[in-house]
Amino acid sequence: MRGPFGRGWPLSAAAGSDVVVVAGGLGLAPLRPLIRAILRRRDDYGEVAVLVGSRTPADLLHRRELAGWQERADLQALVTIGACATAGGIQALRNFADVRGFLAAVYATPEYVSTLSTSTPISAHVRVDFELQGCPIDGRQLLEVISAFLAGRRPAISSSSVCTECKRRGTVCVMVAHGTPCLGPVTHAGCGAICPAYHRGCYGCFGPMESPNAPALTRQLKVLGMDDDDVDRVFQTFNAAAPAFRAASGGSEGGGNEGGGRSDHDD
Structure with missing residues (x-):
């Protein structure tokens, strides 16, 4: 299902099927009514997964509601932090130097800037079942991973070079x-x-x-x-x-x- 460009979502067509909702940054706001509608008629659908991404935890929208979704037994909610989840991204260059030096070189008043001293992959903190790599990722690989997990099989993503x-x-x-x-x-x-x-x-x-x-x-x-x-x-x-x-x-x-x-x- 795609949106929110005035098309709406064919919820009736999704009845009896698994539903995956993917939102990044501000994209969660227009998708929230869709998620709420699905949860109100939860028995009409199969597995429901919500994947939400943002640049930092502080940038997440509707955090209180997200926490409530994560507590539900009938909803799978995975919160990912940015497009650089598998390796820390280009911002991980801070790991090779003193981030305070970078702040002083870029900002006139670095004392007002709050940032992490290192950038690390999600797998350094929590269990990861599969890493989809790329900057940006490949759309076909994303569809394969989503389809594979909905079908309960291993994603057919090549590990070659x-x-x-x-x-x-x-x-x-x-x-x-x-x-x-x-x-x-x-x-x-x-x-x-x-x-x-x-x-x-x-x-x-x-x-x-x-x-x-x-x-x-x-x-x-x-x-x-x-x-x-x-x-x-x-x-x-x-x-x-x-x-x-x-x-x-x-x-x-x-x-x-x-x-x-x-x-x-x-x-």
């Missing part, structure tokens, strides 16, 4: 053919190898694949002319806090999953 996507679409390897530094060998598939298709190296938007060999790639990047600082920069982007990328860029080890797309609780 971007290199396999290059091979499938017939893209010549930019590292071999042109000597272009590329994170494709260690990056999780899902983007369709967009950057290599345009003769650019992969930037690692989808985070580390399940079993990345980052040390081997690092050696090849240095063969192509990168020094230690260059290597640090390519791994410290969208998924800087992912353990495999953090280790490759000289960061500390520990916490979370070494690869991506799976969690320690998959088996």
Whole structure:
């Protein structure tokens, strides 16, 4: 069901079916009447799941009502914090420095700014059943994950690297053919190898694949002319806090999953 662009929601058509409501930021406000309508006639539907996201916990709307939904036995409510849930996002660059220094450099009165000193993945705090990676995520993968969990099966999401996507679409390897530094060998598939298709190296938007060999790639990047600082920069982007990328860029080890797309609780 889609909205809220004046179309309404076909609740009668959803009767007897499972319902998943996904809302981000201000999007929860127009969806709240829909959720309330479903809960008033809860017996008309199968499984009901509500997924809500916001940049920070303080930015969540209707927190009191969300807490009430979470207490219901007949409603699954999962609150996700931002699009960077699997690896801390680009804001995890603060983990490599003193966040107070950043605040002083950016804001005239940093004492009025309240922020966390580190950015960590959700899996560092609570049990995670599956991690859907990407910045942004792939819409087809999202539909597959939702469908799989509603059907009670494991999502059919490939754990291979971007290199396999290059091979499938017939893209010549930019590292071999042109000597272009590329994170494709260690990056999780899902983007369709967009950057290599345009003769650019992969930037690692989808985070580390399940079993990345980052040390081997690092050696090849240095063969192509990168020094230690260059290597640090390519791994410290969208998924800087992912353990495999953090280790490759000289960061500390520990916490979370070494690869991506799976969690320690998959088996």
